[in-house]
Amino acid sequence: MQRPAPHHRPFDGLSAVVTGGSRGLGLLMARQLMARGATVTIAARDAAELADAESILSGTGPADHVRGAVCDVRDQAAVRDLFAEVAARHGSVDLVIANAGVIQVAPWESVGTQGFRDAMSTIFEGALHTAAEALPHLRRSRAGGRLALIGSVGGLVAVPHLLPYSCAKSAVATLAEGLRAEETARGVTVTAVHPGLMRTGSHLHARFAGAADREFAWFSALAGAPLVSMDAERAAERIVSGIERRRPRIVLTPAARLAAAAHGLAPAATTRLLSVVARALPGPDGGRSEAVEGHTLDTPPDGPASRLRRTLSALNDRAADRFNQRGHDRPSVAGPG
Template structure:
């Protein structure tokens, strides 16, 4: 004890008297313990709430038969949700369902092209009829087109807009009456960092994602008064094995290999499981916008503060991206059989492809 404190303690009438000091310490200990217990109780309640957030909720996932959609369906089932998944191919849906039933008891499969309003109407009606309600719409359907802007016809640009903009708009407009009638609901739109920062050789994709984010943010503002929460999820690259189903410029094997490498580098991407967990946590917060992953956040911030510099940088990168001069588009799987690939390159993304695309 310091000399000054010893002198102060000598004065019985002060709060520094031994008895008062002991009492003050006891009171402090009680308050500190009480606060600690309160914090623990709050954290326990929050954790319990988060764990049970999806319990018995009905979630409709578009593009749910493979890739990120499949992983999100699996994780939702683990958390007690009842899940409906849609895709264009019946065989893919049934394969996904067999896998998903290992994690939950109720999985409804629906064949639907989200660009078709009539099919979207039937999909939503069938979901509500089967489960009795719909709590969360998770718009995940999408396509990827990789190549120089002139390699794509107007039809290809329209295809991207139809799937990734109108696909979201069609389903959103269809579920609004159901959500209003039942007193609320959630709409979650999986967009992309490409909807915030446009990059070369991804123009159809980027333009449609820009539109999707704009629609999502605007509808979030309009629908909140009705108890309908809309969230735009903005992830960066994820390791889902999607490169095999992406569209590429015919004859441009070099760009396919480059995309394959970038889409599977751990430092540049996020695993599908980690992305799914972050998306589920974002749904629980009901935030209007949620950027997923440090890579996406960094890219968005750099573009925000240095937009002209970023365009110049992308221009330099664009000069190094290979092109074949073709105007025809083929699936990435067409490059899978190319004999020029090395074993190391061939192994990149193989696990994700088998887990999430061709199980």
């Protein structure tokens, strides 16, 4: 009896790299790539976090199909060495997702100009370094190289109290569109990805300044609200499916698509609406100027506001446990009820 042919997966035999791949969306996209047959290198700055991510992802496929690599995408030479090593180990670099980033939440003057430099360095320059060093390898891919740059709806619409992030993501959006235009003739497709709010647990790594406790409260609640934010696993599946199909642009969540469309059709009206939103957010007066990570603010005093935040953020807090957002010394948040 003839044996049935083994099931072919779309990325069988391909070598993929995901920067910012040790937690959150990056981790989930790496899982999706492995499920489609790719051998994946996840890159991040934290070696211990990478080891945890390798352990999590090894359950997705063969253990030798995932490997962590310590790399700071702000250092172009380190990114160059990363891709040279991946190409030497696997024979090619076929698919790259530039995902590394930071989030600062505060009025712009509380973040200061250094906050803008930090965002541009990690988000934009990190994406630029990744693209610049990956593209020579991707052009040689026999499968036809794929590059995806992870932007945000914040790069399509300037979101109050996320201005450094929005500025950097806007630059990523432009970079992705321009590279798509120039690289298509060389056999590489570039996909611009613009997610809206997702339940990845990233509020624990976001940095908060100004009235930090109050900034953390609104951001974590909104990012976890079921009707506003998107399930992160579903988002990762849609992103990787779009990259597989070589789509030029992916905008996730209905709210993100609506915001982007409204800004394109009526930018003045959109800006006026955002001004109303900004007035409802905490002011900078009397707040801290040095930003702190959300996990240090994760135990606000008990009271109605705290209980409301925990209720709205419950799904996001649980996502933090599942998607490697908590270090070994970061306690789990107790959900409501």
